[in-house]
Amino acid sequence: QPNSAGARFRRALAEEKPLQIMGTINAYCAMMAEQVGYRAIYLSGGGVANASYGLPDLGITSMNDVLEDVRRISAASEVPLLVDIDTGWGGAFNIGRTVKEMIRAGAGAVHLEDQVAQKRCGHRPNKEIVSQEEMVDRIKAAADARTDDDFFIIARTDAFQKEGLDAAVERARACLEAGADGIFAEAVHTLDDYRAFADGIGGAPLLANITEFGATPLFTREELADAGASMILYPLSAFRAMNQAALKVYREIRENGTQQEVVDTMQTRMELYDFLGYHDYERKLDELFAKGKG
Numbered sequence: 061q062p063n064s065a066g067a068r069f070r071r072a073l074a075e076e077k078p079l080q081i082m083g084t085i086n087a088y089c090a091m092m093a094e095q096v097g098y099r100a101i102y103l104s105g106g107g108v109a110n111a112s113y114g115l116p117d118l119g120i121t122s123m124n125d126v127l128e129d130v131r132r133i134s135a136a137s138e139v140p141l142l143v144d145i146d147t148g149w150g151g152a153f154n155i156g157r158t159v160k161e162m163i164r165a166g167a168g169a170v171h172l173e174d175q176v177a178q179k180r181c182g183h184r185p186n187k188e189i190v191s192q193e194e195m196v197d198r199i200k201a202a203a204d205a206r207t208d209d210d211f212f213i214i215a216r217t218d219a220f221q222k223e224g225l226d227a228a229v230e231r232a233r234a235c236l237e238a239g240a241d242g243i244f245a246e247a248v249h250t251l252d253d254y255r256a257f258a259d260g261i262g263g264a265p266l267l268a269n270i271t272e273f274g275a276t277p278l279f280t281r282e283e284l285a286d287a288g289a290s291m292i293l294y295p296l297s298a299f300r301a302m303n304q305a306a307l308k309v310y311r312e313i314r315e316n317g318t319q320q321e322v323v324d325t326m327q328t329r330m331e332l333y334d335f336l337g338y339h340d341y342e343r344k345l346d347e348l349f350a351k352g353k354g
């Protein structure tokens with residue numbers, strides 16, 4: 061399918077090096093990211109849990125919880141969406157169903173990880189991972205379930221923390237052999253680690269997760285390009301900033317009884333309308349219903 065979300069994701073990956081993949085917590089954020097020029101956007105599993113359900117990133121939300129947000133975001137933007145599907149929510153057929161449903165909901169890519177179902181945030185201690193054999197089976201199930209050949213499947217490995225670099229790279233290679241299109245090396249610490257991963261997987265696309273307040277320093281696009289990364293993920297950067305901004309407004313109005321001190325921090329009504337294309341909708345209404353009624 062030449063213009064499927066998967067095909068668009070692959071095109072973006074071929075054309076932008078490294079590809080910046082920007083976290084968009086909801087449909088409106090996706091529209092802003094698109095208009096700023098991002099070629100790929102992201103729905104974080106932690107983000108769905110936190111923002112849509114008020115829950116921590118501990119494997120509590122389900123496939124359907126995530127799908128709801130995927131549908132909303134992919135309907136609002138043409139930019140291909142990478143979706144965090146955690147551990148795939150079950151065994152082989154569950155994972156297969158997850159892949160099919162993600163494609164149906166409009167995703168262009170997913171990442172599937174090797175943590176146990178009782179997962180933790182990738183940047184927290186005491187993660188447990190499944191065996192390499194079990195992870196390879198997860199990837200086989202995902203790749204086999206593709207209903208669009210261009211749909212892009214990224215194997216995420218959390219093995220670095222517990223098993224070290226060599227074992228993690230070995231796992232990554234096995235995942236590629238099993239049908240993964242790219243590798244997400246979670247919570248590695250140095251540019252040398254990324255370089256070793258990139259070399260170890262022989263030029264397959266490598267994703268670097270540059271999440272704030274985590275285990276990985278905030279390396280720049282140029283540094284990561286030099287280290288061989290071909291995708292850079294910013295899962296929750298805007299979400300964290302939005303939260304801080306919202307909290308400031310909540311406190312200010314509660315304490316001082318007016319928004320006068322914070323109104324300058326707000327996006328204006330006109331800016332909102334511009335991103336939404338509000339005036340085009342109004343014109344359409346006029347065109348459809350106002351003519352000749354003057």
Ligand code: PYR
Pocket residue numbers: 104105106107117144182269295296
């Ligand atoms: C998350 O943001 O939830 C990731 O897994 C990167």
